[in-house]
Amino acid sequence: MNIRDTAPDDRYETIEGRLEQDRDTVIGIWRGHIGWQAQLERMYDVYYLDCPFGRPLLQLLRHRASGEIVGTLGAGPRPMLWQGRELRAAAASHLAVLPGHRSLRPALQLLRDMTVRGLEQFEFAYGLTNALGGAIGLRGGYSVPVRLRRYVKVLRYRRFAQRVLPGPLGRAGGALLDGAVAVGRQPWLPGRRSGLHAAWTDAIDPRMQALWERSERGDGLSTMRTATMLEWRLLRLPALRRRFLLVAPAAGAPLLAWFACEANAHVPGLMTVTDAWFAGGVREADRRAVRELCRMAYAAGCEGIEVRLAAAAPVLEAWRAEGFVARGEQPLFVAGMDPGSAGVHITDIEQDG
Known part of the structure; x- marks a missing residue:
């Protein structure tokens, strides 16, 4: 995996999330920032606790000095076809960092560690994101084979x-x-x-x-x-x-x-x-x-x-x-494989x- 050198921010660390135990923490970070605000509980439960294609991954960003969880990123399994074969992909999902902690290096650290985990369990990782997430994705080793x-x-x-x-x-x-x-x-x-x-x-x-x-x-x-x-x-x-x-x-x-x-x-x-x-x-x-x-x-x-x-x-x-x-x-970001653009x-x- 080609992940560019970017020095981590020592004020933060990432830890593996626990899908059931960290539910309220993740929803609290989402609240007011991303997702369907009136349906955050449903959004979490369906995506993370009741996915029919396997257990999603959850990565949390922790502020060392306070011990507070200040960011979250998920990766949900998705069944994809490529060259006639069924693959399981990790769909990068719901990147959120609390105000006051939003800078490039902590978010990049969160994405990088999640991508490493994702590629250990899935054939490749991908994401569709906004301009800010795209800037992080390019620095995190993702390529852009096609644009929607x-x-x-x-x-x-x-x-x-x-x-x-x-x-x-x-x-x-x-x-x-x-x-x-x-x-x-x-x-x-x-x-x-x-x-x-x-x-x-x-x-x-x-x-x-x-x-x-x-x-x-x-x-x-x-x-x-x-x-x-x-x-x-x-x-x-x-x-x-x-x-x-x-x-x-x-x-x-x-x-x-x-x-x-x-x-x-x-x-x-x-x-x-x-x-x-x-x-x-x-x-x-x-x-x-x-x-x-x-x-x-x-x-x-x-x-x-x-x-x-x-x-x-x-x-x-x-x-x-x-x-x-x-x-x-909108760019499609992919890590761990090169699907090309033909037939996508x-x-x-x-x-x-």
Whole structure:
């Protein structure tokens, strides 16, 4: 493992956490800083105490002089596919350091020691993080094989216009855009309907795993989309409002695509596609299914849709062809292996939840 030389801060040490005994300590560090503030207990219990893929790791940062635990970092086991083999990865999770102790060296020390432990028990480690965590990851020996691109499509323009134009101008401009521009782009107009059956569900449908199993999964790095994985990651971990759109030739028929969708916790009216899978697998996405997603989201009152993914060019092109525009990117950090960029298929399902 190539971890760059950075002198540790002697004021701190890291210790191995105990999942059951240190629960309240970790939640206390999270409180007010990261995660779903109204559901921190659920977030910890599902992720650390009831993971179906094995025991997560927990590393704590201790301030030597006071003996106080001032930081925490987890690593949860994730089933991944790479070159036709199932691997267990350590997903770096929930890095948090209390104010007054937030500097590069203690956080780097926490990441470095967790990575050493992770690579002793798992085939590789990875993480999706913000800019601050990314700066630590690069200094901690992680590489960036790919970047997830964020794509956004506006469905209703009124609120969008109000964010970028002042007062009455924003309200009037948004109304005009909704009335004029949307008419030419509505995917549900006659002649543009796909003829497919699309329906929402709040549960994991067995056809979702069946679609994943019969589709092309390639040799690149991607998540195992079993019913167990989907249930744990997409239903049991906290979300504001999550449900699934199933797209098929007819009601009850084998699926052509599915989308895991949730209400964005920070932008009212924005729907986030946490994950999606198509009959073309990692090779291609069905534009008709993406169009159905837009139609159903509009009918549900959504003002826009966002999706983050790193995928093959034909998959990205299908989203772009249906009006999704790139708006930023997020790096995938990996340690312990070089998955390359070819065939990699990564979405928000790989987030720590």
